[in-house]
Amino acid sequence: MARLEYFLVCRSVSTDVDTNEITLSGVIEDVFLVPDEVVIIPKVVAVSSWTLSPGDLETDFQTILVISRPGETTGKPFPMNLSKGRRRYRTIQGVLSIPLDQPGDLKFQVLLNGEPQATHTVTVHPPDVRPREATGSPSS
Amino acid sequence: MNFGVLEYLRSDELHRIVGFTTSASVLRRVLQKAEGVIAVDKAIRRGEMTEPEVRTFVSTLMEAFEPGKRLPDESAPAALAVALEHQPTDFAEEYLTRLAGLRYAEMGIAPAVARECLKSRCLLPKNEVRTARYAPRPAPPRTTLTPCPGAPPNGDAPPRVDSHERKYAETS
Numbered sequence: 001m002a003r004l005e006y007f008l009v010c011r012s013v014s015t016d017v018d019t020n021e022i023t024l025s026g027v028i029e030d031v032f033l034v035p036d037e038v039v040i041i042p043k044v045v046a047v048s049s050w051t052l053s054p055g056d057l058e059t060d061f062q063t064i065l066v067i068s069r070p071g072e073t074t075g076k077p078f079p080m081n082l083s084k085g086r087r088r089y090r091t092i093q094g095v096l097s098i099p100l101d102q103p104g105d106l107k108f109q110v111l112l113n114g115e116p117q118a119t120h121t122v123t124v125h126p127p128d129v130r131p132r133e134a135t136g137s138p139s140s
Numbered sequence: 141m142n143f144g145v146l147e148y149l150r151s152d153e154l155h156r157i158v159g160f161t162t163s164a165s166v167l168r169r170v171l172q173k174a175e176g177v178i179a180v181d182k183a184i185r186r187g188e189m190t191e192p193e194v195r196t197f198v199s200t201l202m203e204a205f206e207p208g209k210r211l212p213d214e215s216a217p218a219a220l221a222v223a224l225e226h227q228p229t230d231f232a233e234e235y236l237t238r239l240a241g242l243r244y245a246e247m248g249i250a251p252a253v254a255r256e257c258l259k260s261r262c263l264l265p266k267n268e269v270r271t272a273r274y275a276p277r278p279a280p281p282r283t284t285l286t287p288c289p290g291a292p293p294n295g296d297a298p299p300r301v302d303s304h305e306r307k308y309a310e311t312s
Binding site for chain 2: 015017018020022049057067076078080082083085086087088089090091092093094095096097098099
């Protein structure tokens with residue numbers, strides 16, 4: 001079975017072409033709503049790292065990123081298949097333009113072959129909580 | 141045709157380094173340390189050498205293949221396999237997989253080196269990347285053409301006359 005090493009949702013990712021080292025920047029933890037507007041997170045990148053056992057090299061694995069916005073009971077799925085032949089995989093899933101119009105928990109859940117593996121929760125704050133000096137927030 | 145840094149892979153210098161190594165794992169380690177192989181790796185990673193150029197180079201190498209005769213530049217495909225070993229591209233995967241799958245008496249060591257490279261590559265993470273929109277992009281609003289002020293209604297527009305018809309009407 002594949003084992004999840006880590007799962008994080010951030011604003012951007014870069015990979016070193018020489019070393020294949022990955023850099024995650026801007027881990028998303030809080031989003032602040034704006035009065036009378038729908039806030040849109042322009043881009044999130046969900047990164048998961050997987051390690052397969054030696055016997056799983058020829059097994060099909062499908063990961064699904066499920067995004068549940070505040071107030072939603074069912075999330076929106078973004079499936080992705082892992083190609084065969086490797087012991088380790090990084091799934092890097094970018095999702096563009098997530099609209100938010102109410103406070104609560106914005107949940108990013110990753111599933112492997114339908115089984116939940118990890119969740120990254122972002123707190124969506126009401127407009128009055130917005131810090132005075134908050135600039136460059138993920139909202140657009 | 142000159143292939144730049146790839147030319148090293150069929151140079152006498154490489155043949156000298158490789159010598160008479162018969163073990164694939166030892167040959168892989170020897171090639172990993174060869175400066176020319178490292179240069180090829182860097183050139184491909186940094187885009188100084190493109191995938192079509194490498195494909196053409198490989199085709200040129202394989203033109204020398206003759207059934208019943210040992211491939212003269214067999215260290216070249218092996219060295220290229222080592223150069224591509226850790227490159228996170230589909231081309232590198234394709235090259236290594238196809239070379240590793242060859243079973244010819246004329247080419248013994250290069251496929252074996254490719255198999256060693258695949259074994260090592262298998263342990264490193266592969267990046268699977270995908271991007272999607274959360275919601276489908278909304279359709280752009282339909283534009284409605286408004287007639288120019290003073291223009292006749294659409295039904296009263298004069299019939300279109302092509303230039304050659306006009307010329308014919310003028311001459312007749």
